[in-house]
Every structure is written in structure tokens, then in C-alpha cells.
Amino acid sequence: DVARLDTMVTVVDAVNLLNDFSSHDFLCDRGETLGEEDERTLVHLLTDQIEFSDVVVLNKVSAARPQQVDAARKIIRSLNADARIIETDYSEVAPSDILNTGLFDFEKAHEHPQWAKELYGFADHVPETEEYGVQSFVYRARRPFDPAKIHALLNATLPGVIRAKGHFWIGSRPNWVLEFSLAGALSSVSPLGSWWASIPQERWPDDERARTYARSLWVEPFGDRRQEIVFIGAGIDWPQLKQWLDDCVLPEEAGDDLGAFAGLADPFPSYQRSEAAA
Known part of the structure; x- marks a missing residue:
């Protein structure tokens, strides 16, 4: 052989x-x-x-x-x-x-990355909390981030974080799914597409599986809009990192009116619709 x-x-x-x-x-x-x-x-x-x-x-x-x-x-x-x-x-x-x-x-190769297992919850995954001292934390929230605050945090040093990846939304751009990716010394934010909540249901795909999936992510008043970012590393002060992220979320007192967030200071670059799937 x-x-x-x-x-x-x-x-x-x-x-x-x-x-x-x-x-x-x-x-x-x-x-x-x-x-x-x-x-x-x-x-x-x-x-x-x-x-x-x-x-x-x-x-x-x-x-x-x-x-x-x-x-x-x-x-x-x-x-x-x-x-x-x-x-x-x-x-x-x-x-x-x-x-x-x-x-x-080949079919399972995309499941190797630690961030994917944590963020998408592959059924056979047992989080590593002992080997080499590596730990993973997933931050989840439904309310929008304040654009200026989350921009500053994602561009700051995040002690102990080796890898981070996930999607989020900011109050000033409620239609955009934004992706944050950090590896080593480099990080980036890029547009992924649109939230289902920003697309009229008559334009949703006819495939009932896709519609069911979209509905499974739905929580009023923001629909499927959500913050989901996994942070992986060693020696991460998770309570502190969570507090920093919580401080970037627009408070309940800001209300639920998406139009009211339009005037927020927004340091992120402009994105053209052609850069992301509608």
C-alpha cells in the first residue's frame, strides 16, 4: 500500500x-x-x-x-x-x-477553531478549562452597543485574550451585522450582512428552514439583532472584561426606538451595501 x-x-x-x-x-x-x-x-x-x-x-x-x-x-x-x-x-x-x-x-474542518465551537455550540464540544490554562468566554447581549464606546474597547488591549471572534450591532447602524475578529496583535471589524429584522418578511427566502431559523433567533423588540463574541485565552479577567462590554451597551433608559440611536457618534468606517449580502 x-x-x-x-x-x-x-x-x-x-x-x-x-x-x-x-x-x-x-x-x-x-x-x-x-x-x-x-x-x-x-x-x-x-x-x-x-x-x-x-x-x-x-x-x-x-x-x-x-x-x-x-x-x-x-x-x-x-x-x-x-x-x-x-x-x-x-x-x-x-x-x-x-x-x-x-x-x-473536509466537512468537519470548519469545526476545529476553538472560537467556532464556543460560539456555535457544536454538540460534541467540551470546553477546555484545564489544559494549558486556556479558557473561553462568550459575551451575549441583545441591546445595541454605543458605537464610540465599543469602537474604543475593541481597539484597546484586552489582557489575556489570544483569540476573539463574533458578531455584534451598534445603535447607529441597526441594519448591519458586524464581525469582530482578533488574533494575536491584529484585530478587525467588517460587515457581514443584514439582520433578518431589517429585511421585510416578504423578502425572506421561501425555504421554511431558513425562516424557522430566523424566528428561532427572534427576541423582541430587536428581532435577531444580538451581541455574540467569544474571547479565548489565558489569565483573562472575565468579570472585568464583561463589565467593560456591559458598559458599552446602551442602557434601558435609552429606550427601544432605533431611530433615536441614529445621531450617536460613530467612529466606524462607512460600509457600502455591496460589501455585504442584503
């Missing part, structure tokens, strides 16, 4: 992973681009490769300081809840650990 590589394997450097994951470098700064149009950052490449791996080989563990190895373990497990972590030197790995393992499953 011919050996078949059916495992997604990523090799990371225990000596340099922490520094690389804290970097703002683009791949072009490292001479690793796929071409002139490749605008990816080093952090995005590392995140993608680790999140979708079945096996992560943590190399050069003997050359790394204990603190570097510990940080690398935390980064890997914060990004990927399922990957086997193999610690080694000189990339020495037993062939049986990466060949003919049967680990790779």
Missing part, C-alpha cells in the same frame, strides 16, 4: 511563535507572499494554518525557554480545540502520527 497523507499538519517554531503571533508584519515583509496581490499578514497565515490543522508539530522545544513553550501551547490550544499537539526537535515525528491517520475530514 502507498502511504497516504490524509492529515492537515502545521509545524510551528516554539522559539518564535509568540513573537510572530504578536507581529504586525505582512507576509511581504518576510518574503513569503504568493504574489504582488497577496496582502495577508503573518498572524492571519499562522491563525488559518493552526485553526484548520489536525496535528500541530511544536518544533524546537529544547531550544525554547519554558515560558516560550508555555506561550506556544496556549496559542495553539486557543486557536484549535481538537488538534493533536506533538512536541519535538528537528521536526522529528513518527510517520504513523501524520500518515494514514484518517483524521482529516
Whole structure:
């Protein structure tokens, strides 16, 4: 039989992973681009490769300081809840650990990222609260964020947070689903589309499954609009982080009239409707 590589394997450097994951470098700064149009950052490449791996080989563990190895373990497990972590030197790995393992499953690859398991509650997921000290917290709320306050918080340092991802809405733009993503030193906010609550029901899809799903997310008075962001890391002061997020939510006294929020100071960039699905 011919050996078949059916495992997604990523090799990371225990000596340099922490520094690389804290970097703002683009791949072009490292001479690793796929071409002139490749605008990816080093952090995005590392995140993608680790999140979708079945096996992560943590190399050069003997050359790394204990603190570097510990940080690398935390980064890997914060990004990927399922990957086997193999610690080694000189990339020495037993062939049986990466060949003919049967680990790779294209349909389940999207379930590897820790953020996805926490945010979407995959049934077979047991949250990691012990291994390497990595913990996950999901923030949920229904009322809108104050645009200026949440913009300041999402651009601030969030101690202990290694990975964060989720969707949210701000009072000044009640139609937009916005996505927050943080990995290492880099974070971004981008438009995902529209809330069902902002679309007239006569324009909803005819598929009853889609309509049922939309209704399952419905809570008056804001419909399916909601804040859902998962934060993953080590040493996160969750009560403090939750308080910071709560402080960004518009209070009950502000009322439920979406039109009343239109004049709020909004530092987020403008989005064109073509950037997101209607």
C-alpha cells in the first residue's frame, strides 16, 4: 500500500511563535507572499494554518525557554480545540502520527477553531478549562452597543485574550451585522450582512428552514439583532472584561426606538451595501 497523507499538519517554531503571533508584519515583509496581490499578514497565515490543522508539530522545544513553550501551547490550544499537539526537535515525528491517520475530514474542518465551537455550540464540544490554562468566554447581549464606546474597547488591549471572534450591532447602524475578529496583535471589524429584522418578511427566502431559523433567533423588540463574541485565552479577567462590554451597551433608559440611536457618534468606517449580502 502507498502511504497516504490524509492529515492537515502545521509545524510551528516554539522559539518564535509568540513573537510572530504578536507581529504586525505582512507576509511581504518576510518574503513569503504568493504574489504582488497577496496582502495577508503573518498572524492571519499562522491563525488559518493552526485553526484548520489536525496535528500541530511544536518544533524546537529544547531550544525554547519554558515560558516560550508555555506561550506556544496556549496559542495553539486557543486557536484549535481538537488538534493533536506533538512536541519535538528537528521536526522529528513518527510517520504513523501524520500518515494514514484518517483524521482529516473536509466537512468537519470548519469545526476545529476553538472560537467556532464556543460560539456555535457544536454538540460534541467540551470546553477546555484545564489544559494549558486556556479558557473561553462568550459575551451575549441583545441591546445595541454605543458605537464610540465599543469602537474604543475593541481597539484597546484586552489582557489575556489570544483569540476573539463574533458578531455584534451598534445603535447607529441597526441594519448591519458586524464581525469582530482578533488574533494575536491584529484585530478587525467588517460587515457581514443584514439582520433578518431589517429585511421585510416578504423578502425572506421561501425555504421554511431558513425562516424557522430566523424566528428561532427572534427576541423582541430587536428581532435577531444580538451581541455574540467569544474571547479565548489565558489569565483573562472575565468579570472585568464583561463589565467593560456591559458598559458599552446602551442602557434601558435609552429606550427601544432605533431611530433615536441614529445621531450617536460613530467612529466606524462607512460600509457600502455591496460589501455585504442584503
